[in-house]
Amino acid sequence: EAGVVQSPRYKIIEKKQPVAFWCNPISGHNTLYWYRQNLGQGPELLIRYENEEAVDDSQLPKDRFSAERLKGVDSTLKIQPAELGDSAVYLCASSLDQAGSTNTGELFFGEGSRLTVL
Amino acid sequence: SQQGEEDPQALSIQEGENATMNCSYKTSINNLQWYRQNSGRGLVHLILIRSNEREKHSGRLRVTLDTSKKSSSLLITASRAADTASYFCATPSGSRLTFGEGTQLTVNP
Numbered sequence: 743e744a745g746v747v748q749s750p751r752y753k754i755i756e757k758k759q760p761v762a763f764w765c766n767p768i769s770g771h772n773t774l775y776w777y778r779q780n781l782g783q784g785p786e787l788l789i790r791y792e793n794e795e796a797v798d799d800s801q802l803p804k805d806r807f808s809a810e811r812l813k814g815v816d817s818t819l820k821i822q823p824a825e826l827g828d829s830a831v832y833l834c835a836s837s838l839d840q841a842g843s844t845n846t847g848e849l850f851f852g853e854g855s856r857l858t859v860l
Numbered sequence: 861s862q863q864g865e866e867d868p869q870a871l872s873i874q875e876g877e878n879a880t881m882n883c884s885y886k887t888s889i890n891n892l893q894w895y896r897q898n899s900g901r902g903l904v905h906l907i908l909i910r911s912n913e914r915e916k917h918s919g920r921l922r923v924t925l926d927t928s929k930k931s932s933s934l935l936i937t938a939s940r941a942a943d944t945a946s947y948f949c950a951t952p953s954g955s956r957l958t959f960g961e962g963t964q965l966t967v968n969p
Contacts, residue, residue, distance in 0.1 A: 851902035
């Protein structure tokens with residue numbers, strides 16, 4: 743079974759330029775997450791989708807970040823314009839169950855997209 | 861904000877030794893999870909322990925949970941060089957899974 747697929751793996755851009763990351767979750771997983779991971783730190787949630795609905799986007803910087811989940815499957819995370827502080831790894835994850843449930847709660851992560859803003 | 865905090869931040873041991881990492885959290889939880897992240901890769905789920913469990917085993921992994929102290933530990937026995945990675949605990953915070961800062965484990969051959 744294919745895992746979570748992300749692209750691109752690496753992206754280097756000048757500040758003020760736009761950038762987009764794409765994620766294809768595991769087939770059948772209704773919940774999709776975007777996390778940002780700064781160097782030497784743990785991942786921090788940006789947005790969580792239940793099917794096509796964004797149910798938790800409180801930590802998404804909405805002035806420059808946007809996300810969408812087309813037909814409740816693939817998702818795109820966009821930054822426009824990028825700032826130096828946006829340099830990080832952007833991780834996509836998916837799960838069958840809501841993270842706080844008493845079911846598995848296991849998240850399956852992609853390999854991440856490493857963004858460098860110059 | 862980080863719900864879980866791992867201790868130590870970094871740990872270096874020799875192959876064959878045991879490695880113990882600790883995680884403390886702040887609010888009541890219904891489960892706690894541990895993940896591993898190899899350098900430059902995504903996170904991989906290792907084990908989940910529910911709030912009504914005190915100990916759980918998976919291969920060379922042993923996880924304990926003490927809800928009265930709001931703490932958990934991950935023990936890796938007979939470590940191998942391939943265990944070199946960052947290890948994160950993760951706890952539900954509302955409907956959100958929140959990760960700690962991680963412990964960087966280095967296993968020297």
